[in-house]
Amino acid sequence: MSAVLRVVLDQVVSPTDADLAMASRELARALVASAPSGCEVAAIVPSGADVAGTVEGAVPGLASLARMPLARRELAASWQLGVAPGVGGGMIHSPTLLAPLVKHDRVHDHDQTVVTLWDLDAWERPGELHRAAVTWHKAMLKRAVKHADAVVVPTHAAASRLAELGAFGDRIRVISGAAPAGFRVPTDEVGRRRALTVPDGCVVMSGSSAPSAGLAAGFAAIAAAGTDLPVVVLDAPEGDEPAVLDLAAAAGVAQQRVHVRGALEDADRAAVLGAAVALVAPSELTAFPWRVVEALAVGVPVVAAESESHREVVLDGGVVGDIAPGLAEVLGSTAAVERYAVLAGDRGRAFSWLGAAERVWQLHADL
Numbered sequence: 103m104s105a106v107l108r109v110v111l112d113q114v115v116s117p118t119d120a121d122l123a124m125a126s127r128e129l130a131r132a133l134v135a136s137a138p139s140g141c142e143v144a145a146i147v148p149s150g151a152d153v154a155g156t157v158e159g160a161v162p163g164l165a166s167l168a169r170m171p172l173a174r175r176e177l178a179a180s181w182q183l184g185v186a187p188g189v190g191g192g193m194i195h196s197p198t199l200l201a202p203l204v205k206h207d208r209v210h211d212h213d214q215t216v217v218t219l220w221d222l223d224a225w226e227r228p229g230e231l232h233r234a235a236v237t238w239h240k241a242m243l244k245r246a247v248k249h250a251d252a253v254v255v256p257t258h259a260a261a262s263r264l265a266e267l268g269a270f271g272d273r274i275r276v277i278s279g280a281a282p283a284g285f286r287v288p289t290d291e292v293g294r295r296r297a298l299t300v301p302d303g304c305v306v307m308s309g310s311s312a313p314s315a316g317l318a319a320g321f322a323a324i325a326a327a328g329t330d331l332p333v334v335v336l337d338a339p340e341g342d343e344p345a346v347l348d349l350a351a352a353a354g355v356a357q358q359r360v361h362v363r364g365a366l367e368d369a370d371r372a373a374v375l376g377a378a379v380a381l382v383a384p385s386e387l388t389a390f391p392w393r394v395v396e397a398l399a400v401g402v403p404v405v406a407a408e409s410e411s412h413r414e415v416v417l418d419g420g421v422v423g424d425i426a427p428g429l430a431e432v433l434g435s436t437a438a439v440e441r442y443a444v445l446a447g448d449r450g451r452a453f454s455w456l457g458a459a460e461r462v463w464q465l466h467a468d469l
Contacts, residue, residue, distance in 0.1 A: 105141045106165060107133060107466060110196035114160045115147045116174035120365050121392050125220065125279055126197040127160050132283070132459035133195075134163040141463070146189065146202075148174040182241050193466050203245035214469045216462075217246055218254040220279065221389030222263055227314040243268060251469050254462075256390040259410035263388050277461045278415075279390055280453035281399035282368045287376035294373035300361055302377040304332045305429070306402070308393040309385060311338075311345035316384030316407060321353035323425035324382065329433055334374060335362045336393065371396060378402045379439055380432050382425060383412060391415055398450030403442035405429045419449025 109130050117123035134143045142165040147153050153169055170177055171188060178200055180186065186202035191213035194201060199217050206213035223231060224239035246253055247268040254277050255261050261274045288294065295302070305324060309315030317335065324333060333355060338346055343362040350360045366374070371393075375381070381397035383406035394415055397404050404420030405428040406412035412422045420442060421428035432442050 104165070105193070106144050107137075107141065107193045107195055107463070108144045108146050108168070108190075109133060110194065110198070110201055111145045111147050111157055111161065112174050112177065112200055113198060114145075114157055115150050115153055118174075122198055122220065124282055124368070128280070128283055128455040129197050129459060129462070130161040130164075132455040133462060134161065136456055136459045136463060138463060144168065146170065146194065148172060148177045150174070178238065182238055182245075184245065193469075195462060195466065199239060199242045199246070201250075203242065203249040205249060214251040214466065215249060216252045216254060216465065216469075217242075217250050219243075219260065219264065220256060221387065222260065222267070223314075223387065223389060225267060226387055227312070230312045230314055246270075252465060254465070257388075257411050257414045259414055260388050260390070262410075275461075275465055277458050277465070278453055279392070279395065280455045280458060281392075281396040281450070283455055285368060285372055285396060285399050287372050287400055288369045291373040291376040294370055295377055298363060298366070298370060298374065300334055300363070300374050300377065301332045304334045304361070304374075304378055305329065306334045306336065306374060306378045306381045306393075306397070307384065308336045308381075309338070310342050311349055314385060314387055316386060317346060318349045318353060319407065320382050320384035320425065321350045321355045323384070323429060325354040326426035327429040327433065329429070330359070331379065331433075333360045334378070335360065336371065336374065337365055338362045340364060372400060375400050375402050380405055380429060380442075382429060383407060384425060385409075387411075394420075395450070395453055398446045399453070401443045401447035401450065403432045403439060403446055405432055417449055417452075419446045 113123040113126040144166040145164050146168045148170050181202055184204050186204050189202040194215045196217045201215055201217045224236045228236045252273045252275050254275050256278045258276055261276050307320050309317050346362050347357045351357050380403045383394050386407050386409040398419050406416050406422045408423050416422050
């Protein structure tokens, strides 16, 4: 009889966050590809239109699909209250915090539930989020303290911070994320950038006008570094462009140099990074820095603000600390850009979803 790892794939069916959807899809694919002998992967999903087709198209090779009677929003509310009828037991792994965190018997029934936290935004920037989202995350973490057999976080920095938020003991595990599998600059990069009206030779940042994103500090550092290169800001929420441009102007960066774009598809992001001479990561949050990892994956020099998460992720693959002198150092010469590009590419190879999946399988075996 096969051992079945049941993965919660709500983000594949009804995505609420592009990075969580990517992480769920890529981890599930890697779990299927790396399944040990005698093991297989199944999915737990909310109800919705053509759920089977959506999931099977995103994650081929699943052994089965358990469709819950509720749509994602209602399912999240139900599981928040500890009401999880029809889920069943076994080994359950969620790439997010959404999981049926209820009382179970790991010793006798071999049931186990593992959840994942990619950021601690509900605790570090609650004022920038919808109150309902903050309430949900905090309630689910309380349920995780009681019922999760393990909580996965992407960095040791996040593990240390999470340990302060709940009595998890030795249940916290560190398993990093990665760029999407096969993430590389596409062959049609020039055409993609032309369609996006993104210039070559740019400095890239990611975020919104919210204070925690650090764009004000990023623009100030770009101005202080003395560069007149164009700046591309990715992942700006809809309608946020004027506020981002105001931050640039206040920092002394001419608005005509700044190109603000929203969330892009993987290939479009890779095309933008293909034109970048550096990625600046100004946020100091504990959140996993997805764009930093993507920049490393394609060999773009990284200059990141001082934070434990950045030091752990970037390591020796870029510059972490005061952004202005770091950026000036990286952009000081063509040779410097090329050297930091090589360092970034070397560091980028440390992250892979296959490696993450292998550690997930080992985690459930240890439990």
